[in-house]
Amino acid sequence: MNTHLLSKLQATAKPFAKFAASPNARPFSKSLVRFQSTATTADVKSTSTFIKNSHPTAPLSSFNYNLSRILGRKFNNFKKLTEILKVIEEIKAQNLKFDRNTYTALLTAYASTNRSKDVMTTLEKMEEQGIQPTLETYNLILQSYASEGSSIAQAGIVAEMEKKGIDMSESSYNSLIRALTKREELEHAFDIMDKMKENNIPMNIASYSNVIGICVRVSDSKTAFSLLKEALDKCLSVSSDPTMLFNVLCLAARKDEHEAVSFCWKKAVLENAMRPDEGICLDVIRVAGLSGDVKLATEVLQHLGENGYTYKEYYFAPLMEAFMNKGDLKSAFSVLDIMRASGITPSAQATLPIRNHLRNQIDKIDEAYFILEQLKKEDKSVDVTAFNVVLEACADAKDVERTVATYREAASLGVTPNVDTYNAVLIACINTRMRDMGKLVIVEMKKAGITPNTDTYTHMISLECTSREYENAFNYLEEMKSYGAIPPQMAYVALLRRLAQEADPRYLVAAEEMETFGYKVPYAIQQNWLKAKEQ
Template sequence: MNRLILTRISTAATQPLKLKSKQWALRNANSMRFASTEASNGEAVLEQAMANANVTKRNIIKQSHPAVPLATFHSRLDYQIRHKGAPKKFLENVLNIVKEIKQHNLTLDQTTYYAILTAYARNRDQEGVMRTLKEMKQNGLTPSVDNYNLVLETLANMGHVKQQNILKEEMKQNGVPLTTSSYFHLLRGMCKQDELEYALDTLEEMKKMNVQANLSCYATIISASLRLSDATTAFSVLKEAENAGLPVQSQPRLYLDAMRVGANNDSEEIVNYCWDKAIGTYSMRPDEGTLLNVLRVAAKTGNTKLATDTIRQLSTSGYPYKEHYFTPLMEAFIVKGDLKSAFNVLDIMRVSGVSPTLRATLPIRKQLDKDVDAIDKAYYILEELKKENKAVDISAFNVVVAACADAKDIERTVATYREAHALGVKPNVDTYNLVLEACIHTRMKGMGNVVIDEMKKAEITPNLDTYAKMMELSCTQKNYEDAFVYLEEMKSYDIVPPEHCYVRLAQKLAYEQDPRFHMVLEEMETFGYKVTPRIRALYGKSK
């Protein structure tokens, strides 16, 4: 009895507690705005609340494990990097993908930032690169070596060496080892700013750090050396690359560049070595300017083989033979003391389709300059060639006559001129003009008249130089009226007399106080020649 009463009391007490428990669950789930006091209605509401709670739980799980993984975005970014499109479009695509990543509440990682840095780097957007790097560090990420290298590359393009060094120290502090690519970008920045010594120190640093320099590192320094005309450094770095076992043959232009800077610095050793590699081994084809520079070095050092090879290469490269190609070869023989071979170059020129002029023989003329013994020796070489049944080139003969005229030795000049027939040479207009030059030096107008008469007999037509020399020869005489005759004769052929003819005549008229001085100056101005105050001041001065 007592037990029955207690049971009823206990049941009555627990029912309100169960109902309150259900009502609490309903309120906690926020699915109902009211609670039923009836047990049956409360159970139905409780089931609904539990269902809603399960939906919320699934949503939480879904956010923790997104439907689109970050790897999918990485794949898209990788495609953009590999796809070589327009830089601006590439940057736009990358930033759009990054925007999607953020919309999915995903965290940017090293791979994502690498794509962003690459996009900015391709656009040469230094501000964007530096901003991205700063964002990485603010988000607690230590940039990888690849990301640092992208920044170093961008700074190298701008030549910002100071900022590169700051970044280099930061890499060391963060324990990020510098790679070959890192050093390559550092070297590019230094060489862009012409800091060649700094670049060489960095190359040594690579060795100490056991970082192997690749061919691009060496090529960068060689190019800077070329720009700075430092032949010694260019050659030294090139040899170092060879000794390191690098595939220099894959970039034969390095030899060509080193040869160019070597030629600029008159280094026969560098030019010879690089010529054998660039042209001899790899069949490179230098431009005409480089070949002419090599010819200059060959002439200066007496390297006749190099000069010959260079002339041959000019032809191989498609450049038609020209007179000034052969002059260095002539100079090279003269440096070696082989005057006979220098004369033979004139024959080579003719065989090659080039007719030598007086300009071509200037190296020989300079060698014989006012040295009578050397002049006689040169003449004996012509006789020797004749005895060997070799043709004596008229240019070779003329240069000996020119040397006699330069020595102001009229007797030797005329004597040599008279030997033309014996040497099997037919004098040309240059020959006669050279004898006239000797007449001017010695003021022998009579001999000059003889030369003119012999020209007419030989049916040699006088040229502008002939008239100019006869004018000048007339101005050496007390009676200089013939100077006006030759002046008018030139004009009769519709030839504008050279400026130096007017200057020489004006000087003579001023000296003689001849009032025709003013007429000559007016005529000079008519032909467009400038009359200087110095020339005007000549008249009026006493003899």
């Protein structure tokens, strides 16, 4: 409700309210009763008439005061209308004429429940009584319709204002925009904005926020960002509506628009000390990684730490990716040291950005190895995860010689191999079908006291299935289960693919076991089995 009009309503009713609440109110009523007990009937009537005629506005003022109180309550608009209409009936019962405040309250109640016909009828009655609606009256109606998104009803009010020659104000236009927001009519909202500019009427921050809200809902990130900058150029207090900043930030992040993300992050977090949640931070740092914006990625990590979030491995992958996109592999390796300093043990998953950068590019793989050597010469520790990602890249390139040669340099680099180190070499052996080399790696792994994990067993099963003799694949599968581990789907896929090729009757047993673990046998393998069986 229009707070200015509400205050006027209440101000009109204040004399009556003050009198009703004053300490003299009760004594006066009691003295009146005592007076009536001793006076004649004529005297009482005379006194009553005197009081009534001496305070002609008091009865209507009291009703208007009640109307203003009802409109100010927090229950729903339909209940408010019911209560308003009850008071209106009481006014009519006393044959009191409505004044501007009475009509304003009634119009507000009708408009807030989207009863446009009743609004127009009430306006006609108001004019018939000689009370002309003011700009404030119309604004109040437009504002009430805005809450319901009733832009069609608003159009009728605007037409009425034009007919009366009443120019629309900032409040009028803002109410129109607010209604369009609920209907997501972006183009129509732009038309309203253009009219405001033509008439030199400024938009407030709420209207900008409403139009930006439409842009967000229709995924128009570029327009949303443009409107945000326009609001800032006009020196509007964007910090008073953090939702607007966060909405543009989130939408731009989803669209991978680095400029808007960086701008909104700076305004929201660095300049206005706002605190985006973890979800927004992860979207922002992902964009930073894709764009090679190391500074932004670092700021997001710092923000997460300062606001009590426990660092997780996946927080750091975008920072590593940002370094990779800038071509700074050495700094990307240094992220592993930062992770360990933060209490996180990096896994192979953490180095995926580096692995993807090196994939199938021998010159870059060699460059990565030389960086590890350089770190060693600088008396810096070489992280085993950094060493492993170079091995994995060699394996991806199906270069078993380079893989093994790199593997043999672990000691010279000061690296103690872990289970991922051996798994990387096994992948190279699988890719090149070098079963004997794989067996040697397994022996060395056992000598080093490294316990195989499910990936290791899956690799060993896959390696066995590359040779003519694949009996050991069953042994590795049973050994894995004996440790209480559920074999991964890929372990069964590798085994079933080999059994299908050979039309091995054990295929049926393995397929049934695979399904008991909730895995589905790939259709292509089923078809290969049927064809091999027919032959």
